[in-house]
Amino acid sequence: MLRYAAVIVLSLMAVPVSAAPVSFDGAWKTQKFSLFSSNTYGFNGNSVSVTSDGSVSLAYRPLDTSYWNATSAQWSWRVDEGVPATDLRQKGGDDRNLALYFVFLPPDQAQALQGASVRKLLTNDAARVLVYVWGGAHKRGAVLGSPYLGSRGKTIVLRGAGTGSASETVNLGRDYANAFGGGGAALVGVALSGDSDDTDTRIRASISGLRVD
Template identity: 80%
Template sequence: MYRFLAAAILSCAALPALAAPVSFDGTWKTQKFSLFSSNTYGFNGSSVSVASNGSVSLAYRPLPQSYWGANAASWSWSVQEGVPATDLRQKGGDDRNLALYFVFVPESEAQALQGASVRQLLTNDAARVLVYVWGGAHDRGAVLGSPYLGNRGKTVVLRGAGTGSANETVNLARDYANAFGGGETALVGIALSGDSDDTDTRIRASVSGLNIN
């Protein structure tokens, strides 16, 4: 009996943590960067469509405390029309098809920053942002400095410029440590963008099945 119980306990311990889905619902809010142009986001529960016509904007949602200790994420994304290859390090010339932003703050500051807007978070000196990108003229796995966030953000290239569909799984804890050196942090929000304003082109894309665990 003891051997049976020990085996059962070890078997359960080896199971991966259950993934927590993130719904594409009304909790997402759009942040414009220009009064004259913005992307169109179609939120549909399990997925979101992105249409960009020579425009750029950001859709953001805060995450409740149950997500703050996340170590990994997965999702599917698809691009039907996209922007040409660009240099993602170049401010004002870094168009990309899709980008998913994972926004972290120190655990000690997470409670105080609840309710902060995405603009407040992205300009907070204590925040750190991992930006996973489909686009650019870079190899998969390239880690680039952000032309807008400075030392507070890193771009991680998952797909170069082009169209198609793909499934992604990322190790947030490892990528954070590689980019920023580790630390006790909380994942307080996520954001999504398409960016076609510099090349004056079009994006037709979607993201679905976003899970964080």
């Protein structure tokens, strides 16, 4: 078993990674949190629009093995209408304009859980999730505990509540090490959400040009 695990790790380390786009295509699937509340996502290849009217849901896309060694990401996002500033540490009161999730698993778990649903991944004890957020009443760079993921997730604030447009580049490897203490992990999926249900407000926003390397 140990020899098999070592082979998996070495094979993943040998996978070359260059800057690669993550398309907003039909591979994305929506996960509702309520039967009566869901956002609307408009997937259009290079970009996705997010419409949220007092609602919340999450869209998830698994990543194949060519992405698993990625250590950085970049994207652009825009908020034309957003939610007020909230405390992102408060469960049930943490509305935010946009959140982009990067989901990691240990290499052996990544192999075993290929094709698993986002709900199964996010409730897996081995999963670790970095959540980059536009929203909240916190300063840029704040690293917060997740009220839903516990020790398995960290929220990193890139933009406070407000509107406008911006481009981001994040160091996934450094942020993962700072949040979870390092260790090998495979980037197995990405997710995005808008969240306006607690404040019963509206979001009109978009994300484009998502790439990882």
